[in-house]
Amino acid sequence: MAPVESYHMIGLMSGTSGDGLDLAYCEFRLEEEKWTYELISYDTIPFPEALEKNLKGAHLLNGLELSLLDVLFGKWMGEKVKFFVSGKKIKVDAIASHGHTVFHQPDKGLTLQIGNGWALHKAAGLPVINDFRTLDVQLGGQGAPLVPIGDRLLFSAYDYCINLGGIANVSMEFAGLRLAFDICPFNLLLNHYANRKGMPFDKDGELARQGKLLPEVLKKLNNLNYYYIQGSKSLGREDLDPFFEILEEEKHEIADILHTLVQHYAIQLQLSLKPIPERKAKVLITGGGAFNTFFVETLNQVLGESFSILSPSIELINYKEALIFAFLGVLRLRGENNCLYTVTGASRDNCGGTVYGL
Template identity: 50%
Template sequence: MKSSDTYEAIGLMSGTSGDGLDIAHCCFQQNDKWEFTIVEAETVAFPAALAKKLSQSHLLSGEQLSLLDVDFGAWMGKQVKAFCHKHQLRPAVVCSHGHTVFHQPSLGMTKQIGLGWSLREKAGFPVINDFRSLDVALGGQGAPLAPAGDHFLFPDYEGCLNLGGISNISMMHQGQRLAFDVSPFNLLLNEVAAKKGLPYDDQGNLAAAGKVNTAFLAQLNAIDFYTHQGAKSLGREEMEGIFLPLLKQQNDTEEDLLATLVAHYTEQIAKVVQQLFPPHKGKLLVSGGGAYNAFFIGQLQKRLGNHIEVVVPDRSIVEFKEALIFAFLGVLKLNNEVNTFASVTGASRDSCGGVHYP
């Protein structure tokens, strides 16, 4: 820490897409409002063996999962140490989201691996992780956690939409912050693109060349998740139990499948925005890998019309907003300030989540 109101922190994000670890060194300053700078940021790809273990972590035995917990924490710590050495950085704290293995808040259970002590020892800096468990213990969904960052760091936007493996949205509505997962996103798009030997549909060009299957679209829109109101979240369990089986039943071309998924996402996201945004003009900030899907962004803007401006910010925000926010959640934890909103998660009260490894 440079002073009582300036903080340097590293945020680590390992998202549901499973492509790598986002590392962002950020500087936060509190004056009349919170201000931030992303000083350095990069994504470190997972080694193939580690990526495979993480993708199959929910199938491991208890002993194997415990070992992966230790190993993943140590691997992240080594990446942080190398990152700090490369850029000559000394953060006050390293704040890790971890890799989600299980997330069943209805059972009071969530599990993100990447052991804090292993991370702390290999990195050489204090660590805060396990941001979700307290909220789940308080009866909340433990997700999404980004809204506290949206609220304090991006107050000029009426809403923030993140397009990662899953799409989630955060916005002010009638004086309180609301946020929830809206739909799958890259998890399904990438699944289809992989059938053509591609990691993803670059700029949505394949989807743009496809034709929407109205019957499949109707099936997607009829999924029970979309009828739920209030705090709600999607995880691996819903992907494997509902969405992927439905996707695999289709015999369409990859282009048509992608076009239908984009139509589905556009409909579900636009419906939420139009229901909850204020009636005057507003701005929707879009981040995450899906922000590069130009076809989807165009379809969403067309659906929303001139009422709402869809804003894709500069690359550092698009790619590292979640890592930035986890760094910020850690700063709030250090100050013992609220970093999880009950209005978002459905918990019995606001809380200050995270476990500190000093």
């Protein structure tokens, strides 16, 4: 019998929504060619007000300002990890950090996640793996999504894995291949309009529930060019202008905009999922959007009886992406592919990530 291999990792995730740093301390075990995981400890660390403002506006900074923010953010993350590790008195093999996405334009060979690796390494005193996307982009891929390799190896019990973060994306197996893509925006737009009402987000989707459907707006949203792209595709913050043009074309009540977005998202998810003939398809939903009760109810109605939406633990909803980035770090340390060409459209599978301190 082959020996059990074990890795203790910290995964860091700063999502597109920009609301804080998710930190997940995990153990991954490889036994008889099968991976298992344990989410041991976790925390979400709010960004200080000035840092949050700079991160959300990072795409507007000049070169020097962005470079300084890159180092500052890396150091800040490292300090938070060091405090977490010392407080828990835990053993850590390495940190795997997604970083904070500033630009994502794979058609131009560009994807940029800040959170300087050397600054993070020196502040934390631990090895670091970051910059998971650039290699794939240079191989002609989208550099996204990266989570599907984790879905395949850690969450194979589910037919569809959906993450509802700043962007909604899906991962699935089809004819022996892993397929995945960004479906539509999600919290990036919902939170933007909730902010206009002085709310950080629309808790439980209650404001959206109070609104009414804007049929013409819904029709225009569903006809956006993005939804006609075939194959690998991804969305970034800079791709939202067409959505804003439609939503801002006329003056609407915020509740009506949120209600219409919820309906739009549910329709786009339904179009992305195919029923399984012999049984109900199992759907795992994680990310902040899983707490949007009105959206989940709407999605249940739109999907119908052919699908079963399964509710994981609150911890998994909140920390699945951070956990999987920790797992991507394990694969990088092992020199194994952690990015799938069937998902990103790259010329081949690849092992992305830059290592610091090993």
